Amino acid sequence: MLKLKNKFSVERDISGCGLCGIINAKKVKTTGEDIKKAISVEHDRGNGLGGGFAVYGNYQDYAELYAFHIMYDNLSAKGNVEEYLKNNFIIEKEEPIPTSKTSKIKDHPYLHRYFMKPKSDRQDKLFHDLGDDDFVVQSVMSINEKYDGAYVFSSGKNMGAFKGVGYPEDIADFYKLDEVEGYMWTAHNRFPTNTPGWWGGAHPFTLLDWSIVHNGEISSYGINKRYLEMYKYNLSLKTDTEVITYIFDLLVRKHGLPIELATTVLAAPFYQNIDKMDNKKKELLTTLRQIYGSALLNGPFAIVFGYSGGMVAMNDRIKLRPLVAATMGDFTYVASEEAAIRAICPSPDLVWSPKAGEPVIVKFEELVAQKGGLIGL
């Protein structure tokens, strides 16, 4: 049993970590070599029990289709899930995810990917009027919760997550990421403290085209989880990272907040600072805190968050975890340690340490990274 899902009797998974992100604002692609080199510098930030990557722009030929990456513990699980998929999706292509045998990754689940779109006459249409995205979210949650031995770890368009148990540089070799190209990469090296050897627990955590790598522990997990459950999110994985992904999904996709504003919910400015702002800004941010107080992520974190429009890297509101950013031409790099950036970009144009709660936001087709966020504190 490879433990795709969290079967430990803990409410949630706790880990320390290292992370990296690379984005090219003009969508120039790089292979997985760079990100692997950068994250391998942060080797000691993990303990070999989880590593992973997210890449955007890697499925150019299937850009309009949802790319599901699914891990299976056994073939009967595969059969059950595929029956569900065939009933509800038009599967344009399916294949095993390419891997190479390496001595570093010993046991691994069966890894398969599907390129598909939801059927327009799927059965649930009789009962619901869900959009395609919402149906995909529901399908991912339902497979992850109800199908024993199966776990969807990627479900976005023209992007994919590649992760598992091992050091990230070994995971990169296992998935042959040197042959994969993308214009945005994130990587994660995991140091779990209570749930070892769990393939599903590696980062990035993804939903649709949201992907999150995360270093930290969300001390407000209890209320964040209950808040999301009120909006019918099913937190089957019991990880902090899952919470962050769903909060972004709720705020940005469902409630229509701009990314910049969503980050002020996650790392809300203190009232003592809000009170000093001009009236309009003060009213906006006070209202956000009143409405979304339960979505405030409290406790130490550094996250790199990717989506189809770009990348966001940010710290908690008092910066309890490291995060460094750098730019070089159209490239923006973020990492837990400056050394990781310098390993692949020895003399960047600009290097800085983002302040507490201030996001680094890079959007495609914008030439420079915004230093600081909407709210300059």
Add this chain to the structure above:
Amino acid sequence: MIKSSFSNIQSEYLALIDHTKCVRCKRCIQNCGWGTYSFGGDKILSDHTKCVACGRCYTYCPEGAISIVKNPTVIRENGNWKENHIKSIWKQSETGGIVISGMGTTFKYKKYFDHILLDACQVTNPSIDPLREPMELKTYLGKKPSKIELDFNEEGEPILKTKMPPQIELQTPFVFGAMSYGSISLNAQKAMALAARALGIVMNTGEGGLHDDLVPFGKNIIVQVASGRFGVHRDYLNSGIAVEIKIGQGAKPGIGGHLPGEKIGLDISRTRMIPIGTDAISPAPHHDIYSIEDLRQLIFAIKEATNYEKPVSVKVAAVHNIAAIVSGIVRAGADIVYIDGYTGGTGAAPNIIKDHVGIPIELALAQVDERLREEGIRNEASLIAAGSIRSSADAVKAIALGADAVAIGTAALIVMGCHVCGKCNTGNCSWGITTQRPELVRRLDPEVYGERLYNLISAWSHEIQEVLGAMGVNSIESLRGSRERLRGVELTDAELKVLGIKHAGL
């Protein structure tokens, strides 16, 4: 001592005077509201039957000559027939009446707060030092929309479109519970008003109307509308920060109240808008609320009368089906629901009700919060938990179980000298709290006790900040409803399930 009846034969306490220390200053005679002491020509005499152990006399005896001791003469011990049973039977056989007392139940029921433990950070996440980092306790009570509405200007900047429903801003998640002018003295209310204003929190008029002296404190006052409708008029509704409809009270769910005519002097009569000397009777139900749809009408009648500028709170006692009841109240349009547990205090209630009706606030609160979340309406109303919050630890646990704020009643009275003697109903309170006798009321200085109330709530707030810091969060909203930070000890599976928490060790 007149041994006229069984129930008077044995006094509960003995007021003993050490005559070698006593200097015959007679302060005890002056201080005792109960008439325990008298001067016998050459020494102070005590009538033990009158002593309630309120502690006033020995606090003010300059020589430390007074001791109040439990009467060692026993009523024969019996595990089944306890003293309170026997004494109640005597009393009732002599009077044919209902036994009434003040304060909350004296029964020793299981206190769930004492079986809940808090979490703290070790290694994997850092704790935060509240002396060096901001630690936010600010709380807003009122209806919150489920999502924000935005417009965008030409530069693409977000413009707030949401019109927030009215909120009560609290600097710390405490409010003073409802205690009416009549049940307590005006000076006691003034002490709370002064403290509430200094703390940035609110007090509550109770059902006794708003005395003219308290009008300037309007921004820190919730005005209450109860079944007797005492002192309710349009200006009253608009004179506070919010309006509360009182349906029930934890100490006496399902029954009304009765302020006897002898307590209705000129001032109370003016404030309550009833003739001097008439009994102020609050009916058991509101006679215009016989069902939930009637409550909705009253909520919106009040909103109309206050131009939708004041949040409307509904106060209910925690009873068996509380989750469904509160869900109905929220759907009826309440902005705040105040839930009062069975150990809550009162000025007077029949012991049969006080000691046997209702359920613990911890269980009620946990179920209400869960139910509102299941129904997706938790944002529609704020929850205030009450019913003997004895410490900041109780407050923290209540907030983690799902309360937005907690209410303090008895604890505030203890600040003013109350020893929880439970004789509020008699109107003889030696501390000047639950009395209208001018010579007793006068001794309660609102400024002195206002400052002590300020001290208490400040101290409890600091303690909450310490707990938040230890848990590694720096804002109260990250604790609110975060039951993952709670663990139970010595609780059954059923109790843990109701509370929605795990047993310690898991």
